[in-house]
Amino acid sequence: MPDLINVFDFDLTATLECGQAFRWSRCGENGWHEGVVGKAVWRLRQTSDSVVEAVVPGGCGKKTLPPGTATATLMSRYLSLDRSLPQIVATFPADDQALHAAVRRHWGLRVLRQEPWECLASFIASSTKQIVQIRQIVELLARRFGEPIAPADARAGGSRRAQDWPLGKGTEWYHTFPTIEAIARATHDQLWNCKLGFRAKNLLAAARTIDSGKIDWAKITDGQNGQDARSPMDYETALAELMKLPGVGEKIANCTLLFACGFDEAFPVDVWIERALRRIYFAGKKKVTARQLREFARSHFGPYAGWAQQYLFFNERLLRKHRPRRGQTLLDVGTQ
DNA sequence: AGCCAGGCTAAGA
DNA sequence: TCTTAGCATGGC
Numbered sequence: 001m002p003d004l005i006n007v008f009d010f011d012l013t014a015t016l017e018c019g020q021a022f023r024w025s026r027c028g029e030n031g032w033h034e035g036v037v038g039k040a041v042w043r044l045r046q047t048s049d050s051v052v053e054a055v056v057p058g059g060c061g062k063k064t065l066p067p068g069t070a071t072a073t074l075m076s077r078y079l080s081l082d083r084s085l086p087q088i089v090a091t092f093p094a095d096d097q098a099l100h101a102a103v104r105r106h107w108g109l110r111v112l113r114q115e116p117w118e119c120l121a122s123f124i125a126s127s128t129k130q131i132v133q134i135r136q137i138v139e140l141l142a143r144r145f146g147e148p149i150a151p152a153d154a155r156a157g158g159s160r161r162a163q164d165w166p167l168g169k170g171t172e173w174y175h176t177f178p179t180i181e182a183i184a185r186a187t188h189d190q191l192w193n194c195k196l197g198f199r200a201k202n203l204l205a206a207a208r209t210i211d212s213g214k215i216d217w218a219k220i221t222d223g224q225n226g227q228d229a230r231s232p233m234d235y236e237t238a239l240a241e242l243m244k245l246p247g248v249g250e251k252i253a254n255c256t257l258l259f260a261c262g263f264d265e266a267f268p269v270d271v272w273i274e275r276a277l278r279r280i281y282f283a284g285k286k287k288v289t290a291r292q293l294r295e296f297a298r299s300h301f302g303p304y305a306g307w308a309q310q311y312l313f314f315n316e317r318l319l320r321k322h323r324p325r326r327g328q329t330l331l332d333v334g335t336q
Numbered sequence: 337a338g339c340c341a342g343g344c345t346a347a348g349a
Numbered sequence: 350t351c352t353t354a355g356c357a358t359g360g361c
Contacts, residue, residue: 272342
């Protein structure tokens with residue numbers, strides 16, 4: 001039996017599939033999602049507005065996962081269930097109809113709190129790559145430099161009966177995401193062989209820079225392990241610190257701060273969000289520089305700008321996905 | 337077949 | 350300060 005978790009204002013699928021994490025995939029037909037988090041394999045599915053089923057090591061295999069246990073705390077933290085979505089949304093500009101429409105459409109989407117190094121490394125790998133390719137790279141890195149997780153361990157904590165498992169046979173080996181040290185010890189060619197291309201040298205140098213203590217990694221990511229949700233460092237400092245790493249510009253630094261370090265105001269601008277911003281907020285204006293977009297975002301969206309970004313981003317991607325890509329601009333899609 | 341992908345960096349205006 | 354080319358590769 002899976003454990004049950006009570007949730008409010010939560011949409012598991014939107015949260016896992018909105019493009020912030022790369023190691024989740026659907027498995028089976030019954031809405032199960034499977035992913036490696038830390039040293040464990042998690043399987044999750046949402047069975048109603050208020051219930052998520054979880055098969056995780058450390059789960060008790062009983063009906064409801066008792067809040068306060070280590071596993072419950074970990075999951076609540078990773079999924080950002082320990083936050084009030086209505087309170088976050090209340091900080092958005094009240095008159096921004098396009099944003100509120102996106103929020104309604106994807107109600108329950110939450111920004112995750114991922115492991116910082118995995119997040120940073122994944123986004124270093126992401127530049128000029130499609131999401132399928134990024135997922136491939138991350139899996140290759142895990143397989144070659146991560147710790148193997150035996151099939152039996154992947155099933156730990158749940159039922160021993162294979163038919164209770166969404167996965168079926170349960171003979172597959174999993175791998176943790178490699179540590180900073182593991183990547184730092186790798187050779188350039190080994191990373192290259194993980195299809196990183198020119199990003200290989202950036203990832204290697206980033207790992208070695210962090211490993212040798214040249215940037216204050218511990219402080220940037222401190223909120224991850226401490227009591228507080230976020231790092232004690234201020235946003236601008238943390239951003240500048242991350243951008244010292246090779247291959248890490250504003251976009252990737254902001255992704256890391258938002259998706260892993262608890263900086264809710266971090267606002268990554270990629271091509272998708274740029275399209276959305278231009279269409280929604282700068283319609284009719286011919287020349288809008290990237291800098292203007294960033295400044296607009298900072299002043300317009302407020303302390304949870306990063307969350308607003310994620311709603312707009314996901315929305316934009318779905319718009320594009322459901323529309324023909326050629327011969328039709330997004331201008332006629334509207335903001336409804 | 338070609339086009340393009342969730343960028344960063346250096347170079348040159 | 351803003352724009353542009355180059356970087357490599359696989360998926361569609």
